[in-house]
Amino acid sequence: MNKYKKLFEPVKIGKCEIKNRFALAPMGPLGLADSEGGFNQRGIDYYTERAKGGTGLIITGVTFVDNEVEEHGMPNCPCPTHNPVQFVRTAREMTERIHAYNAKVFLQMSGGFGRVTIPTNLGEFPPVAPSPIQHRWLDKTCREITIDEIKSIVKKFGDGAYTAKRAGFDGVQIHAVHEGYLIDQFAISLFNHRTDEYGGSLENRLRFAREIVEEIKNRCGEDFPVALRYSPKSFIKDLRDGALPGEEFVEKGRDLEEGIEAAKLLVSYGYDSLDTDVGSYDSWWWSHPPMYQEKGLYRPYAKLMKDTVDVTIICAGRMDDPDMALEAIENGTCDMISLGRPLLADPDYVNKLRSNNSKSIRPCISCQEGCMGRIQHYSMLNCAVNPQACKEKDNALLPILKKKKVLIIGGGVAGCEAARVLALRGHEPVVYEKSDRLGGNLIPGGAPEFKEDDIALANWYAHILEQLNVEVNLNSEVTKEQILNSAADSIIIATGSTPKVFSLGDDNKVFTAADVLAGKKDCGNTTVIIGGGLVGCETALDLAKKGKKVIIVEALNKILALNGPLCSANSEMLERLIPYNGIEVRTNSKVKSYKDGILEVETENRIDKIQCDSVILSVGYKEEDSLYKELEFEVPEIHLLGDARKVANIMYAIWDAYEVANHI
Template structure:
């Protein structure tokens, strides 16, 4: 068989272990971590699916090596904890039995202990230990680790590595980036020590070297040891790429694989986890430069999900391995699809941060485009229905398409009707925003899945009670979505007004001076796009905050982009749209004109309840999903569509 992506698909030997391809699953934290730090069964299933999906290595994250000085609620591996070794063993086995190498990331949070805790009050009650005595930006005091405590931590790394090897893990990753303890010692910003662990670069590298030596002694020769570092801290006062190269050279003798990431988690989340506003592979240059100066294999990471781009990275010698995290949430089978020349079936990550926001909010996992995520323990196979039925789906947006696809996979006869000439629902509008183009591409992927599964698709066909009666389906899934909210404000129906949903069809109408009316997520993202195009953009919002409907991870990065490109007017009620802009009333009851010769109306959506009400009795089983039931998110539409189909 001729591989379409031969370099990406080729094996690599690291230490004495051969990995089946160059696509590795990056560290991702579990969700059902027990109170004493054991890996729960849901997390085991979570990691297993990445092994089943074809990744060459699957990294379990994060195992904290020294609870005495790092009380973070993360994994521990300790024989004094009942079930700790067993849980780790079951997890390693679950990954390995699918041909992947299980890897365990060993870490210490240092001065940021407890970062992953949902209860932040407990985090602030902890003793925080770091390189130096200091006070964190949030007012928490940090005490410097003594040399005796450092020796304990170094020994703990070795002891935990030995247990990981006993549990069946085939590689150890030492986390030395993103602002955690080892990075705190490497960084001139954090490390102001005057003893042998501070000052010169060699001294700042000393702790990392001692840790790596301790781990090597514990696991023996030939066992792959990987070091994860930030190629550059990407903030003033931290080390830059030039010093990152020197750090890599210092550590090279002690490791088998150098994993080059970027940034400092606490000071640059959007650097460590590139948002939709950044280019894919924006951090690859760090690995590419460091690779020129070391002789060991180098791995890269950073919003990678495109096979052609990843193939070029390996083929051109920028890196030897590519790591993915969010991309393997969106599609755990991405590596397998690449290996099997099925890259046109990849479901791409949208970089919407739903996965990370959900973990921060509820300590669970969810993915916008993959309803299995976080629920892998329930199985990833869609079982055939015992009794095959006729299913009618009303609406061809993401929820309707995924529902149709799932029902067809179960063996049902499925007919999907979309009243417009094109599938996609509200996602059609995303084609106008380059940084959200993958959201638009999602429709094509879901359509391909549905057609390949046997779904019969009818465009320009609205599901009415008469059509439903004619089809006489056993089940009806109502996914008719929502419609734009356009209140009766004078002038809002004028020629200079474009509804945000229709912007992709009417771009030529929009002048160089624009007012975006509505500061929710849709309005903010459209305003950013218009600003990126060089237009003068004003944003009007009645509330005192922007984008409250954006998730907690995406919103701060969104607001940074707003600051770059948009003039914001909050606390302003739009009273009238004119040819010169929008007349607004401020909180002080003063009237002002927010100038703009074009207006984008982005005042929200409301459910098509009138259509839903006419269809409620049109089949024995009726399910209402997505915006048709309640205006919400693509995440909920896809999830509800999947389960509605499973319930037939």
């Protein structure tokens, strides 16, 4: 018997019945639109694949209804009002394919970004807002939007929803009285200083949101569902300054008292569902939670909404643990579980859970390198651990002409991904790993409690390769001669990287971060970490949480200056967690020597002496490509992958391995 059966009971949003309790959370559909604001083939395939994977409700990423008040630089995202004929033509194909899998689909529609428009998406267009307030990212003051412009946007919501209904969408979701987007900026007094009918009282500040749902219901009928993305709490300490979990602060955004009152009003206006989260662009790590946030962090706020209003409550936010999801449905925390990044990582999540195959679900690692980071910097949505996400047809597995035996030297993430892809295509991969387990740098990297999903990814690869009957040889270091005598058709060298080290004098107490994280070395009670990059900061955070006194010494003028996380939610939260956890940081500083428990550190005009039990080196990694160089001119078909080719991150190790293994 499947213990998760309750997650597969139907649920309604308004009068729309959904076959199970799972929704695809809306994520920015960058790269999924055509030049006329319709869905391109990538978008159609991407959403259809999640429906095929068993998800009951597909909620698209944001689409803009307005391109005049706030120009978005078409074709940035789909837009139902730009060219309605093209939108219906492309979206209808998508909704028909989604419906074939007995799934429902809602179009998420936005009133605009206002002061939080990401600069790469803004172009040269001036940002707007309810009032002349500071932009989130740029040192600019936003232009105050006029009443005529508000009325224009409201009408376009009606136009867009009507077009969506024609295109076969089962409902719409409004984006949003959440995260500090334009409609939310109207709702929050910190941003809304207006004295007209759209400012002042809570009812006035919610007037924009009210007029939107009334317009849609008027145009599409009372039975056409209108959901709302909603944040009952903002976690704003000040402009561009968010609160950390557990931190005491005065809420300057929407507090829970107003969040409860606003929810009651919004439901009374006609919204059929609240898709609940918390946070804002000023506290982005709440809205887009990195691995440093606990799993299921929105559950208390979803429960509060469930106890406050009588509509369908959807809860997202690192809800990928099926036991947690089941408990949330059983105890009345929410009515639906919304999965965003987990469905990027594995579109078949829901079907795997339904068929008692949860061990095969590829885990999301909350790195945000492939999703939010790439949206923020490159205007495209992808996934670090799933190279096929948003590229379903372009990165489809290729048929093979002739079965090949492929030796893979190295069982880190690149070697494992290559073996997986080769086996799925019908080749015969053979993996040799010199350590006693698969995973490579995932193992020390995943040692901190907040990096548990790195270990889950290593375990997933081990499980999948076993399922695919891939020969894996552990504790096996391979020589050039063995490879040349193997009669293999192709060779992949994925021997990874090694930590950079240097002598400080008393090296008996100088360790690498990898050895400390893996528990091979005891750093004592007081330690200094040399290097304030991602590994150094995460090591410091892990040790501080274990009660150690930690100092970071960084040669540059700030931590995370090199190789920091791509997504601001990850980098900004980690940067704030360092001082919050009592970790001292010394920048523009270089270590000189370590002797008799004293570390000498040179700053601009002096030398400091720091007493410590150990020194931890976290100054980067160097490629381990010596075996490749030995074989480079001896083997006709040879590939160098992962950190052995170029030290990077998990995403590029997986992506490069997929690309190469799919073309052997």
